[in-house]
Amino acid sequence: MKNILCIGAGYVGGPTMAMIAKKCPDYTITVVDINEDRIQKWQSDSLPIYEPGLKPIVDDTLNKNLFFSTDVAGNITKADIIFVSVNTPTKTFGKGAGKAADLQYWEKTARQILLHSKTNKIVVEKSTLPVRTAEAMERILNSHDNGIHFEVLSNPEFLAEGTAIRDLTDPDRVLIGGHSTESGQKAVNELVKIYAHWVQPEKILTTNLWSSELSKLVANAFLSQRISSINTISALCEATEADVEEVSKAIGTDSRIGSKFLNASVGFGGSCFQKDILNMVYLCEYYGLNEVATYWEQVVSINNYQKQRFVTRMIKSMFNTVVDKKIAVLGFAFKADTGDTRESPAIDICKQLLEERASLIISDPKAIRNAKIDLELYLDQIEFEPDPYAAAADAHALAVLTEWEEYKSLDYDRIFDVMIKPAFIFDGRNILDHQRLFDIGFNVYAIGKPELSHL
Numbered sequence: 001m002k003n004i005l006c007i008g009a010g011y012v013g014g015p016t017m018a019m020i021a022k023k024c025p026d027y028t029i030t031v032v033d034i035n036e037d038r039i040q041k042w043q044s045d046s047l048p049i050y051e052p053g054l055k056p057i058v059d060d061t062l063n064k065n066l067f068f069s070t071d072v073a074g075n076i077t078k079a080d081i082i083f084v085s086v087n088t089p090t091k092t093f094g095k096g097a098g099k100a101a102d103l104q105y106w107e108k109t110a111r112q113i114l115l116h117s118k119t120n121k122i123v124v125e126k127s128t129l130p131v132r133t134a135e136a137m138e139r140i141l142n143s144h145d146n147g148i149h150f151e152v153l154s155n156p157e158f159l160a161e162g163t164a165i166r167d168l169t170d171p172d173r174v175l176i177g178g179h180s181t182e183s184g185q186k187a188v189n190e191l192v193k194i195y196a197h198w199v200q201p202e203k204i205l206t207t208n209l210w211s212s213e214l215s216k217l218v219a220n221a222f223l224s225q226r227i228s229s230i231n232t233i234s235a236l237c238e239a240t241e242a243d244v245e246e247v248s249k250a251i252g253t254d255s256r257i258g259s260k261f262l263n264a265s266v267g268f269g270g271s272c273f274q275k276d277i278l279n280m281v282y283l284c285e286y287y288g289l290n291e292v293a294t295y296w297e298q299v300v301s302i303n304n305y306q307k308q309r310f311v312t313r314m315i316k317s318m319f320n321t322v323v324d325k326k327i328a329v330l331g332f333a334f335k336a337d338t339g340d341t342r343e344s345p346a347i348d349i350c351k352q353l354l355e356e357r358a359s360l361i362i363s364d365p366k367a368i369r370n371a372k373i374d375l376e377l378y379l380d381q382i383e384f385e386p387d388p389y390a391a392a393a394d395a396h397a398l399a400v401l402t403e404w405e406e407y408k409s410l411d412y413d414r415i416f417d418v419m420i421k422p423a424f425i426f427d428g429r430n431i432l433d434h435q436r437l438f439d440i441g442f443n444v445y446a447i448g449k450p451e452l453s454h455l
Contacts, residue, residue: 007085016126018057025064083155087127103136107136128279154178192204237264265306266310277297324357328397329361332367398415416441
């Protein structure tokens with residue numbers, strides 16, 4: 001039985017290894033992390049992340065062929081294949097600050113692997129990394145003349161939070177990049193063999209290392225570009241009284257374009273999109289491709305513009321001031337079916353409203369704990385309330401910032417009765433029945449749609 005190790009027990013490492021454990025009972029899977037609290041939660045009834053369908057898989061495999069541990073060194077020694085799934089945030093200091101990937105945790109992990117390895121190993125990049133990072137990893141791992149050989153592969157994740165288990169069960173593709181050498185292809189085949197337990201052969205794509213690394217950045221850049229593109233059109237729709245959902249449907253039926261990622265909203269968030277675009281911008285600048293860098297940087301600029309535009313419309317609609325007005329924020333996670341708030345549009349929108357001296361009460365089914373961390377400098381100005389009905393009491397406005405399914409079926413007659421009049425709804429995800437809300441008495445403002453106002 002071969003031993004697989006994953007270093008990093010976060011949103012990627014935990015679910016991915018749980019799925020491999022479920023589908024590959026002939027492998028022993030261990031996930032390690034230096035965060036002891038996180039490791040304990042993976043072994044408890046309260047997992048450290050919320051992902052639909054994840055807990056039953058962990059329960060089925062835990063302590064059978066799936067294990068969690070803080071013993072990084074000991075498990076490196078035992079492992080045959082090591083997945084590296086550590087955090088690679090955007091640099092906040094020095095050269096490339098604000099754009100380049102901060103690789104300090106990745107390098108420390110590479111050096112740990114080198115220090116504690118006594119046998120040949122396959123090392124798999126699972127973290128999203130700049131193109132040609134594998135070259136640096138190889139230099140570190142093969143820097144000692146100790147007879148141990150490390151083969152580095154790239155196997156980027158393409159999971160969407162909220163649907164990660166579905167994405168793992170039936171992926172669009174599994175991408176594996178390796179060298180064309182004999183040892184490189186042997187390592188690639190070892191990884192192919194794992195995924196072949198449940199993924200159709202035609203969905204397992206093998207490339208060279210650099211193509212695999214770059215493909216992850218490019219995929220996220222293209223998806224982000226589509227969101228920013230439709231969001232620019234939402235601004236035009238509001239100005240011309242067109243309906244962005246009708247425009248989106250019309251262009252989405254074109255088979256050359258397709259319908260996915262054409263839902264206008266307050267903007268994209270999450271751990272990958274902005275980070276990966278800015279990483280690619282930095283790479284383009286590094287290679288002197290300044291026009292290309294400027295092109296992709298605009299995708300992020302439009303995303304920021306969309307958040308600012310949403311707040312500006314709120315203020316203008318509410319008689320040009322929100323000072324001391326209570327605004328109930330429905331949803332703080334960056335998307336539905338996750339508690340993750342990394343780069344959530346709600347963070348910037350709430351901060352902008354607080355700067356305008358609004359009084360906020362934040363409600364979310366899964367993300368309140370993270371919201372308190374993200375807004376820790378403003379806690380004296382914010383209330384947190386899991387119950388959306390309680391949050392709406394005495395509020396001047398509702399701002400829907402996450403597309404939670406439950407928000408569609410709330411009793412808005414009941415909510416309207418307890419709000420300050422005139423009552424406003426700002427639907428930042430276009431998930432509500434706007435005409436019905438208007439008929440109840442709300443003044444309704446949605447993304448890329450004409451306002452429905454009684455004023």
